[in-house]
Amino acid sequence: MTRELWMGRGARILPPVVLVAALVAIWGWSAATGLLPRWLLPGPGAVLHEFDVSRAVLLKHAQVTATEALGGCAIGSVLGVAAAMVMTLVAPLRQTLYAYALASRALPLIVFTPVLVIVVGRGIVPVMVIVSVTTYFPVFLGMMRGLERSNPDRMELLYSLSASPTQILWKVQLPSALPYLFAALKVAASTAFVNALVTEWIAANAGLGYLVMVSGQYFRLPLMWAAIFSAALMTLALLGLILLAERLAGRWTQQATEV
Amino acid sequence: MTSASAASLTRADTASEATGAAGLVAQGVSVTFRRGTQVIDALKDVSLNIPRGTRAALIGASGCGKSTLLRVFADIVQPTSGTASHYGLTPAEARANRVYALVQQGSTMLPWRTVIDNVALGLEIAGTSKPERLERAAESLALVGLKGFEKSLPAELSGGMRQRAAIARALTLRPRFLLMDEPFGALDEITRDRLHFELLRILEETGATLFLVTHSIAEAVILSDKVVVMTPRPGRISQVIDVDLGQHRTPATREDPRFGHYELMLRRALHHDA
Numbered sequence: 303m304t305r306e307l308w309m310g311r312g313a314r315i316l317p318p319v320v321l322v323a324a325l326v327a328i329w330g331w332s333a334a335t336g337l338l339p340r341w342l343l344p345g346p347g348a349v350l351h352e353f354d355v356s357r358a359v360l361l362k363h364a365q366v367t368a369t370e371a372l373g374g375c376a377i378g379s380v381l382g383v384a385a386a387m388v389m390t391l392v393a394p395l396r397q398t399l400y401a402y403a404l405a406s407r408a409l410p411l412i413v414f415t416p417v418l419v420i421v422v423g424r425g426i427v428p429v430m431v432i433v434s435v436t437t438y439f440p441v442f443l444g445m446m447r448g449l450e451r452s453n454p455d456r457m458e459l460l461y462s463l464s465a466s467p468t469q470i471l472w473k474v475q476l477p478s479a480l481p482y483l484f485a486a487l488k489v490a491a492s493t494a495f496v497n498a499l500v501t502e503w504i505a506a507n508a509g510l511g512y513l514v515m516v517s518g519q520y521f522r523l524p525l526m527w528a529a530i531f532s533a534a535l536m537t538l539a540l541l542g543l544i545l546l547a548e549r550l551a552g553r554w555t556q557q558a559t560e561v
Numbered sequence: 562m563t564s565a566s567a568a569s570l571t572r573a574d575t576a577s578e579a580t581g582a583a584g585l586v587a588q589g590v591s592v593t594f595r596r597g598t599q600v601i602d603a604l605k606d607v608s609l610n611i612p613r614g615t616r617a618a619l620i621g622a623s624g625c626g627k628s629t630l631l632r633v634f635a636d637i638v639q640p641t642s643g644t645a646s647h648y649g650l651t652p653a654e655a656r657a658n659r660v661y662a663l664v665q666q667g668s669t670m671l672p673w674r675t676v677i678d679n680v681a682l683g684l685e686i687a688g689t690s691k692p693e694r695l696e697r698a699a700e701s702l703a704l705v706g707l708k709g710f711e712k713s714l715p716a717e718l719s720g721g722m723r724q725r726a727a728i729a730r731a732l733t734l735r736p737r738f739l740l741m742d743e744p745f746g747a748l749d750e751i752t753r754d755r756l757h758f759e760l761l762r763i764l765e766e767t768g769a770t771l772f773l774v775t776h777s778i779a780e781a782v783i784l785s786d787k788v789v790v791m792t793p794r795p796g797r798i799s800q801v802i803d804v805d806l807g808q809h810r811t812p813a814t815r816e817d818p819r820f821g822h823y824e825l826m827l828r829r830a831l832h833h834d835a
Binding site for chain 1: 657
């Protein structure tokens, strides 16, 4: 049983690991043979070496970006969940604001960054603001959808028990919405670092995005790629954390067996 | 809340005892639904009187409005005209005071809660303290034969056990009316048979009035003192048949020649109308 389980897990993990190893090998081979010009993408050895040499620089900038991305993601998620809950409870608010909340998604928010810089100055704050705003939308929409799509039989049961709207929200709608929330959090998390990086180009003098821009300008390509990989690794770590939380909340999030 | 509900219940009791009024009463209840341009008469001028303590079954083909009538009593559907009442309380008052308990078709459970927390849900909403509601939920679970499954999750139970849990949840509120909407429809026949007699025993122990919607003739006969036959388009009552098989019923009741007689009567009533 345990052995089968282990083999099952091995069979699942092995193909992606082999794929990554193969990609790195192809990358190394094409860099060594000069197929890939060095000014475009240095070899894996050079990038790895850069991680070692510029550890202090990378760490410093990674800390800034992590603060912006994680902080923004947390603020945006909390606001998104709270807004969805309030709109669920207060029908007039939902009727007036929901359409605008949907429509505002069409705004390319990042273009407001220069204005934001004028108002709050350069640094962590404007980046965190942009990340939290871009996180807010998927979380709000996912939560709203989850709250609206609660099983009608469960809603009817609570109604027959004379439950108040707040009780219905806490006891049925919120738990029912958790799978939707986690799906939305994964979307938000995967874009948080990207948005932080791009915003740093305009609004910051530190962070991995700033480092990518500057090292690109000075043709320090190994450093640029090391910064890009650092951001990717942090995104993966954040996704991993969310998956872990989802697994830990298993009873609430695994509703495949509809009861 | 508690004192208000107690007061209104006392008032309702005195009123019904003074006038000899019945338990569940419908007077000229009509319900019309609009589906696009179509107007559907789900219920047309339905009048009904189920005395307290009676076990009543509502039977009829799909679309005859039997579930709609139950939903009128549960305050889920509002009648277009006419009135419905429980012991003189309107359905809205009955719901607010938790005079009735609803058992739905699908034994609805909250899958993230343990069985005992599901069963205690009604008391939790009513604001009963945690030790008391757990104690009463455990009592109810014992009554439906689910002792030992308190900490299980609903997904770990069979369909029949979930249905028992749904009945237990309804019982924790000590309702005067048990409104059941095809509660055994999704179960296999063996489980259904067993649950029928458990329900009868529970009704004897609690003295609750049963209002059961079903499409099974045998189920209607074995469970009830009064069978209300309904016909569709428009939904109305065609006959009310009193089933005189005594208060206490056992599997042997089904071998009673009168059982077959009632089954035949019901079948004729249903087919005659169709």
